[in-house]
Amino acid sequence: MPRRARKKSRSGIYHVIVRGANRQEIFHKEEDRLRFLETLKRYKIENDIEVLAWCLMDNHVHLLLKEKDKTISDLMKRLGISYASYYNWIYGTNGHLFQDRFKSENVETNGYLATVVRYIHMNPVKAGLVRGPEEYVWSSCSNYYGKRSYPVDLLTSSLVFALFSPEKEKAQMLIKEFHERQCDDKCLSAWGEKRVRLRDEEARGEIMEVLGDLEIPQVKSLPGRERDEVLKRVKKIEGLSQRQAARILGVSVYLVNRA
Structure with missing residues (x-):
C-alpha cells in the first residue's frame, strides 16, 4: 500500500521526530551528536529550511522545522542517508539505523508553537538526565536562554522570540519563565506511549x-x-x-x- 502523503502545514512549521530502529541508540559518543548537528546544518542551508528547535536524545531526535520552497522531506531524506552512512562506517554495522520514515505533526498556531518548543526542550528533564532544560547541551534551549551552543548559526530563533516580546532580552526572560512553568504538554511523542526506565x-x-x-x-x-x-x-x-x-x-x- 502506498504511503499517505503528509498533510501540509499552513504555517510551514513541523515538529519532527527521528527514531532509532527497534529503539536502538543512534548516538553513543559526543562525536556522533556533533556529526548529526553539522549534517543538519549543512542540509538546512542547502534546502533553505529553518531549524527552530532541536533535542538529541540517545535513541531519537526532536526537530522543529520551517520549510519554504523545498519540503522537510527532502531535508530529512538527505540527513538520514548521510548520518546512517557515517554511523555504519564508524561502527562497522549495516542495515537500517532509523525506524521507518520520520514522524511529524503540523504546528499551525502561535500558542502550539511555544508549547512544542518547551516540550522539545523538556525531554531530557522528563527523562531524568538534567534538572533544568538549559543544562542539557544537546538541545537548543541554552540559545533561547541567551547563551550560545554548538553549532553556531544552526538555530533560527527570531520567530519564537517574537511570540514573547519584540525585545530580545525580555523575550529570553519570558521564555525561561514559560519553560519553568508547571506543565503537562501533550505533543507528538517518539514511541507513542510513556516508557518507564528501569533503575x-x-x-x-x-x-x-x-x-x-x-x-x-x-x-x-x-x-x-x-x-x-x-x-x-x-x-x-x-x-x-x-x-x-x-x-x-x-x-x-x-x-x-x-x-
Missing part, C-alpha cells in the same frame, strides 16, 4: 531472569556468537537502555547495539 537494581533483576543459570560476569567471556544471542534477549527487556545493559554486563555499548 539499575531492577535492571539487574530482569537481566538475571533472562540469563537463567548464566551469571552476569560470565556474559562478557562468552564466545562471540553465543554472547550476541544473549545480548539480543537482554535488549528486549522493556525499560532497559542499551547503555545501561552495557554497563551492568561489563561490555561495550557497541557490542550491545550490534547484537
Whole structure:
C-alpha cells in the first residue's frame, strides 16, 4: 500500500521526530551528536529550511522545522542517508539505523508553537538526565536562554522570540519563565506511549531472569556468537537502555547495539 502523503502545514512549521530502529541508540559518543548537528546544518542551508528547535536524545531526535520552497522531506531524506552512512562506517554495522520514515505533526498556531518548543526542550528533564532544560547541551534551549551552543548559526530563533516580546532580552526572560512553568504538554511523542526506565537494581533483576543459570560476569567471556544471542534477549527487556545493559554486563555499548 502506498504511503499517505503528509498533510501540509499552513504555517510551514513541523515538529519532527527521528527514531532509532527497534529503539536502538543512534548516538553513543559526543562525536556522533556533533556529526548529526553539522549534517543538519549543512542540509538546512542547502534546502533553505529553518531549524527552530532541536533535542538529541540517545535513541531519537526532536526537530522543529520551517520549510519554504523545498519540503522537510527532502531535508530529512538527505540527513538520514548521510548520518546512517557515517554511523555504519564508524561502527562497522549495516542495515537500517532509523525506524521507518520520520514522524511529524503540523504546528499551525502561535500558542502550539511555544508549547512544542518547551516540550522539545523538556525531554531530557522528563527523562531524568538534567534538572533544568538549559543544562542539557544537546538541545537548543541554552540559545533561547541567551547563551550560545554548538553549532553556531544552526538555530533560527527570531520567530519564537517574537511570540514573547519584540525585545530580545525580555523575550529570553519570558521564555525561561514559560519553560519553568508547571506543565503537562501533550505533543507528538517518539514511541507513542510513556516508557518507564528501569533503575539499575531492577535492571539487574530482569537481566538475571533472562540469563537463567548464566551469571552476569560470565556474559562478557562468552564466545562471540553465543554472547550476541544473549545480548539480543537482554535488549528486549522493556525499560532497559542499551547503555545501561552495557554497563551492568561489563561490555561495550557497541557490542550491545550490534547484537
